[in-house]
Amino acid sequence: MPTYEYKCRKCSFTFEKFQKMTDEPVKTCPKCGGEVEKLISAGAGIIFKGSGFYSTDYRSESYKKKEREESGSSIKEVKKEKSSSKTESKSK
Numbered sequence: 001m002p003t004y005e006y007k008c009r010k011c012s013f014t015f016e017k018f019q020k021m022t023d024e025p026v027k028t029c030p031k032c033g034g035e036v037e038k039l040i041s042a043g044a045g046i047i048f049k050g051s052g053f054y055s056t057d058y059r060s061e062s063y064k065k066k067e068r069e070e071s072g073s074s075i076k077e078v079k080k081e082k083s084s085s086k087t088e089s090k091s092k
């Protein structure tokens with residue numbers, strides 16, 4: 001069942017209501033009895049998707065650059081440590 005969000009135009013009180021598609025929409029505010037407008041909850045999902053995609057896309061580019069730099073130096077360090085420990089154990 002879809003959730004419908006309503007907002008009162010008088011007192012800006014927002015509330016959600018589980019309703020069937022066939023149910024009549026809420027027209028009056030349960031708080032003050034003023035006129036309410038229907039907020040489309042599905043639209044919020046689309047906005048969330050769009051902004052999420054945008055932020056991850058922006059992140060990935062800087063992350064990739066950092067990852068490449070960090071992984072490159074860390075691999076070198078690991079190799080150095082390994083080879084030095086090997087020679088140490090050999091000389092001992």
Ligand SMILES: [Zn+2]
Nearest residue numbers: 008011029032
């Ligand atoms: Zn109200």
